[in-house]
Amino acid sequence: MIRTNDLRYKSVEICAGAGGQAVGLHHAGFKHVALIEIDKDACSTLEANTSEDAEWAGCKVIQADLRAFDPKELGLEPGELDLLAGGVPCPPFSAAGKQLGRDDERDLFPTMLDLVEHLDPKAVMIENVRGLVDQKFAGYRDDIIKRLESMGYEQCYWEVLEAKKYGVPQLRPRAILVAMKPEYAQFFEHTKPQPRAEVSVGEALHDSMRERFDAVADDPRAEKAFKNWYEKALEGVAPTLVGGSKKHGGADLGPTRAKRAWADLGVCGLGVANNPEEMKDKERDLFAEAGPKLTVSQAAIIQGFPSRWNFSGRKTAAYRQVGNAFPPPVAQAVGEQIYAAFEAAEKSGR
16 A cells, blocks of 8 residues: 555544554545554554554554543544544444344444544544445434534535455445535545556465465475466455454354355365464365465455554454454545545635
């Protein structure tokens, strides 16, 4: 990923996870004041990737339950923040769950809106699953928009963006809400970001998979196995990565339908491989009947993370962070639209 703008505008992110949205917004030109996340392993990931990087200087990683978080800890005056962003928990709206919406105790939309009221940022960006735009949640969406409007915001769009249209080698539709103060909203493109070139699984993973098979080059099966995988992997993008939760799901690539789709791409979805340097079981990790298993770092590439972004915790915890992330290139595409509106407003003298 390439940063497209100077780091000019301040951002705070809630439910930051392992940093997918943060990475994308950083590359769009937003300088993070704080990343707020409840999960210990995800916070370790954020710390490890930002604490020694000069471009992330001044960014605080705060481990906190958002419902008990005091926004005064941020040290920001109302109106000082440019962008408040976050991916509030998706289970209340996910087709894989009960879709309880506002009746789900995990629904953090009200908490997010309370933060908007306290911080009074110039713009708000909220990410969630596609299910949120289903007709059954129309009334709930209307309530959210009405509250934002009561605080002086204008809806710019609430659209479903498909990750594969933004260079992510994966089917991952996400519902994105952008709202801005009117003086900035008038300069915002009220349409989805322009699509970018599609990238296949084979193109995305070629180098890392080549390296893994080269490490076992003395095995006579290696070259044929690599070529078989690559031929299939060039055929398309991956199904949606599923991270699961601490109570349900583990280190595999999703339900039965997803595993079949992975098999069509030459990848075994029955588990996640160990890191190449550990190579505990090449039969399991590279020579399974359905093809090689992905490593955590390869799953991160499928999610659109830059290769230098590392994940803390044991394999299952690290994979869960990757599988639950928001693809950075999608966040970057939206962030660039918000950045451009801010910049245009400045140039107009507003």
